[in-house]
Amino acid sequence: MRLFRIKGGVHPAERKDATREKAVEDAPLAARLVLPLQQHIGAPAKPLVKPGDRVLKGQPIAAPAGPVSAAIHASTSGTVESVGPQPVPHPSGLPAPAIVLIPDGRDAWCEPMLSLGPYAAPEAIAERVAEAGIVGLGGATFPSAVKLNLRARHRLDTLVMNGAECEPFLTCDDRLMREHTSELIQGVALMARALGVSRAVIAIERNKPEATAAMTGAAAAYREIAIAPVPTRYPMGSEKHLVQALTGRETPAKALTADIGVVVHNIATAFAVYEAVILGRPLVSRILTVSGGAIARPTNLRVPLGTPIRHLIDVCGGLTETPQELLSGGPMMGQPLRSTEIPTVKGMNGVLALLPSDTRRGPAHACLRCGTCVAACPCGLLPFEIAAHVRNGDFAAALEAGLMDCIGCGSCAFACPSRIPLVQSFHHAKGHVAAEARRKQRADEAKRLAQAKAEREARLAAERKAEMARKKAAADKARAEAGAE
Amino acid sequence: MIEKRPLIAGPFAHAGLSTPMVMAWVMIALTPATVFGLGLFGWPAIFLFVVTVGTAVAAEVACLRLAGKPLATLGDGSAVLSGWILALSLPPWAPWWIGAAGAAIAMVVGKHVFGGLGQNLFNPAMVARVALLISFPLEMTRYVAPRPIHSAVAPDVREALAVTFGIGGRADLDAVSSASLLGHAKTELARGVPLSDALAGGFDPWQLFLGNAVGSLGETSALLLLLGGALLLALRVISWHVPAALLLGVAVPAAACHALDPERFLPPLTHALAASTVFGALFIATDLVTSPVTRAGQLIYGAGCGVLIFVIRTWGGYPEGMAFAVLLMNAATPLIDRWVRPRVYGRDRKGRPLPVREAGR
Ligand code: SF4
Ligand code: SF4
Numbered sequence: 001m002r003l004f005r006i007k008g009g010v011h012p013a014e015r016k017d018a019t020r021e022k023a024v025e026d027a028p029l030a031a032r033l034v035l036p037l038q039q040h041i042g043a044p045a046k047p048l049v050k051p052g053d054r055v056l057k058g059q060p061i062a063a064p065a066g067p068v069s070a071a072i073h074a075s076t077s078g079t080v081e082s083v084g085p086q087p088v089p090h091p092s093g094l095p096a097p098a099i100v101l102i103p104d105g106r107d108a109w110c111e112p113m114l115s116l117g118p119y120a121a122p123e124a125i126a127e128r129v130a131e132a133g134i135v136g137l138g139g140a141t142f143p144s145a146v147k148l149n150l151r152a153r154h155r156l157d158t159l160v161m162n163g164a165e166c167e168p169f170l171t172c173d174d175r176l177m178r179e180h181t182s183e184l185i186q187g188v189a190l191m192a193r194a195l196g197v198s199r200a201v202i203a204i205e206r207n208k209p210e211a212t213a214a215m216t217g218a219a220a221a222y223r224e225i226a227i228a229p230v231p232t233r234y235p236m237g238s239e240k241h242l243v244q245a246l247t248g249r250e251t252p253a254k255a256l257t258a259d260i261g262v263v264v265h266n267i268a269t270a271f272a273v274y275e276a277v278i279l280g281r282p283l284v285s286r287i288l289t290v291s292g293g294a295i296a297r298p299t300n301l302r303v304p305l306g307t308p309i310r311h312l313i314d315v316c317g318g319l320t321e322t323p324q325e326l327l328s329g330g331p332m333m334g335q336p337l338r339s340t341e342i343p344t345v346k347g348m349n350g351v352l353a354l355l356p357s358d359t360r361r362g363p364a365h366a367c368l369r370c371g372t373c374v375a376a377c378p379c380g381l382l383p384f385e386i387a388a389h390v391r392n393g394d395f396a397a398a399l400e401a402g403l404m405d406c407i408g409c410g411s412c413a414f415a416c417p418s419r420i421p422l423v424q425s426f427h428h429a430k431g432h433v434a435a436e437a438r439r440k441q442r443a444d445e446a447k448r449l450a451q452a453k454a455e456r457e458a459r460l461a462a463e464r465k466a467e468m469a470r471k472k473a474a475a476d477k478a479r480a481e482a483g484a485e
Numbered sequence: 486m487i488e489k490r491p492l493i494a495g496p497f498a499h500a501g502l503s504t505p506m507v508m509a510w511v512m513i514a515l516t517p518a519t520v521f522g523l524g525l526f527g528w529p530a531i532f533l534f535v536v537t538v539g540t541a542v543a544a545e546v547a548c549l550r551l552a553g554k555p556l557a558t559l560g561d562g563s564a565v566l567s568g569w570i571l572a573l574s575l576p577p578w579a580p581w582w583i584g585a586a587g588a589a590i591a592m593v594v595g596k597h598v599f600g601g602l603g604q605n606l607f608n609p610a611m612v613a614r615v616a617l618l619i620s621f622p623l624e625m626t627r628y629v630a631p632r633p634i635h636s637a638v639a640p641d642v643r644e645a646l647a648v649t650f651g652i653g654g655r656a657d658l659d660a661v662s663s664a665s666l667l668g669h670a671k672t673e674l675a676r677g678v679p680l681s682d683a684l685a686g687g688f689d690p691w692q693l694f695l696g697n698a699v700g701s702l703g704e705t706s707a708l709l710l711l712l713g714g715a716l717l718l719a720l721r722v723i724s725w726h727v728p729a730a731l732l733l734g735v736a737v738p739a740a741a742c743h744a745l746d747p748e749r750f751l752p753p754l755t756h757a758l759a760a761s762t763v764f765g766a767l768f769i770a771t772d773l774v775t776s777p778v779t780r781a782g783q784l785i786y787g788a789g790c791g792v793l794i795f796v797i798r799t800w801g802g803y804p805e806g807m808a809f810a811v812l813l814m815n816a817a818t819p820l821i822d823r824w825v826r827p828r829v830y831g832r833d834r835k836g837r838p839l840p841v842r843e844a845g846r
Contacts, residue, residue: 168498252841331496352497358498359497361497361499365561366603368507368603371776375724380827414500417504
């Protein structure tokens with residue numbers, strides 16, 4: 001298959017050897033599961049249960065609130081202990097509402113949903129995906145059903161399945177492709193059906209020859225599915241860049257890939273889709289990689305959602321030493337975890353306990369204007385320049401220089417010899433700009449309301465005046481008529 | 486295990502190269518040519534090198550103190566490197582105060598006046614070299630023929646003290662001075678002697694390549710400089726864009742002019758091997774701080790340096806133009822960086838979002 005060039009990018013040490021040959025194991029049940037109401041982009045789900053309720057595995061315990069939201073299901077059978085704030089994986093480190101479930105140990109399933117079979121109607125597939133609470137499992141966590149319904153508003157021709165897995169350390173997608181090949185391909189076919197596209201391309205980085213071979217074999221029976229080995233280069237898995245590499249189409253700024261006819265889903269999502277549509281099972285567990293220099297026995301685990309990180313680390317033999325950094329996701333774009341009590345959520349594709357030799361953190365030096373970050377940026381930005389604007393507090397100049405075109409991939413900071421915290425500065429600036437926009441929106445809204453109120457009052461006053469004038473005229477007329485009699 | 490600490494963002498991985506390591510690798514790459522040069526020109530060169538690097542470090546410390554900046558900045562190694570590069574570009578038997586004044590100029594005027602490392606517009610070592618060349622033309626153009634340190638003609642330590650520090654009487658340098666290839670060619674051409682006669686005395690390109698030639702302290706051996714440059718390229722400390730563009734920038738006009746009139750214009754190979762071309766291409770023009778940040782900008786900058794070197798050598802008042810060329814292109818760098826920008830993903834060159842075309846075209 002013909003590939004197109006994308007610019008920039010870096011080659012981080014892969015570090016995948018620790019787990020790439022580790023078959024996925026089932027993690028044993030933890031004593032207590034915490035299911036945050038928001039494990040997706042959009043509105044938090046609304047709880048359907050209260051403390052003391054008994055639930056079965058797969059039973060919905062929270063319903064989507066609005067069009068962009070996702071349902072949550074009990075990941076095992078047991079009793080609801082509480083519904084309230086718990087530590088969650090969020091950059092702010094603040095607790096958020098969650099349902100706490102005490103497993104009864106039976107792991108008893110509720111009645112499964114009906115299988116829709118491989119020839120289900122597109123609407124039915126999307127509806128089932130919504131019912132099953134499936135979100136983008138590569139870490140983006142956007143509700144998948146919303147993306148499967150994009151055909152309503154866009155002319156689509158291609159589904160791209162992202163099996164690049166370009167983050168170092170992570171091998172869970174690799175394992176999934178090797179161990180559940182046929183289920184994945186069926187899932188991809190279902191998703192292509194839901195989208196109404198005649199072409200599905202599964203992109204796999206060249207560092208996964210076994211997965212590529214297995215998937216190619218399984219896809220042979222499907223005319224619409226192609227496997228595309230792509231160069232091993234970070235950030236190959238970035239949605240817009242992957243689409244460009246595969247189709248040559250560049251997504252315009254501020255637009256979606258759907259605007260150029262392509263929808264991208266993570267390969268792990270296809271497995272969840274298969275389970276939901278064919279087996280009638282909602283999303284109650286996920287496969288993730290537990291790795292990093294401080295993990296005694298790195299491996300891949302299938303984990304019931306809500307399992308605390310601490311439990312996963314224990315399953316992997318514990319920590320050999322105190323990690324410098326505990327992460328959810330890969331080292332390039334992953335989020336630091338502030339506590340081992342934080343639960344496994346839908347978008348978590350890895351738990352990494354990194355040592356200083358993994359992070360290679362070092363003191364920052366003056367920016368040399370060396371241009372290394374410029375060469376590394378896949379978006380054609382001048383990262384050092386944006387960072388300098390942010391440092392000077394000149395957010396307008398940072399925006400002008402392309403702050404919002406930055407995808408936060410971290411290639412620049414990875415490559416910077418002076419170890420300038422570029423991404424941190426971009427996060428800070430984006431947060432500031434968003435807060436500023438919200439403030440402005442609120443101010444505009446208040447102004448609009450005040451204006452509307454003033455207008456309404458003026459109108460009422462005018463109406464009253466007109467009414468009075470009319471009454472007066474009527475009275476005058478009556479009087480005049482009376483006088484005439 | 487709950488921690489409270491400021492927000493920290495990724496990436497939690499790094500390519501591994503650090504700024505002090507960049508400086509260290511450049512020094513390592515310079516070492517063969519440096520050792521060769523010190524050996525070739527003996528004790529006076531060694532004294533000059535020590536004085537120049539020492540003064541650079543002392544001036545850096547003084548500037549950091551004055552600016553109230555932490556002395557830890559010294560650890561980035563940039564001061565040592567600037568002094569080192571300056572020393573390599575000086576006539577090997579120059580008096581100590583040339584090195585000392587140059588290093589002070591490099592650090593104070595070339596670097597800290599602009600606000601320190603990363604802020605400077607001009608290459609500090611080249612600022613110093615040009616300032617010295619203009620202020621002390623005699624000392625800066627008095628070269629000596631190689632006198633390898635172990636050979637019979639080499640000055641001993643006592644004579645060297647006289648050469649560099651004037652201790653124990655002044656050495657009569659005019660007696661031992663010798664013209665560099667480019668200087669010789671220039672004077673002869675000015676006298677109306679055609680090049681075939683001027684160079685008849687046997688300037689061997691092979692000797693130029695090996696470095697057994699009259700020239701600045703560390704600029705003579707193209708071979709050893711190329712080895713060091715290859716190391717830096719392999720480690721990706723520098724990219725090929727500036728050196729390649731610079732060498733082509735010198736060689737292409739040189740070849741064209743030489744083809745037109747071989748009696749008036751030196752052949753391109755001589756331009757490429759003589760004086761500071763190789764040193765400049767690999768170690769001066771590649772200075773990260775003062776060259777453009779984009780690859781395309783670096784090509785323009787390198788080519789500009791190369792063409793200017795050729796022009797100054799050929800028609801300018803000085804036999805050697807590398808320092809002037811680099812400073813001129815340094816001055817053009819902000820302009821280059823302003824005009825040569827990468828296209829932002831999803832936008833056209835003017836920064837407008839690309840048009841949204843529906844699929845199926
Ligand atoms: S890579 Fe780092 S030091 Fe180099 S220009 Fe970018 S921010 Fe500055
Ligand atoms: S984080 Fe932003 S600026 Fe840095 S390389 Fe990625 S897209 Fe470019």
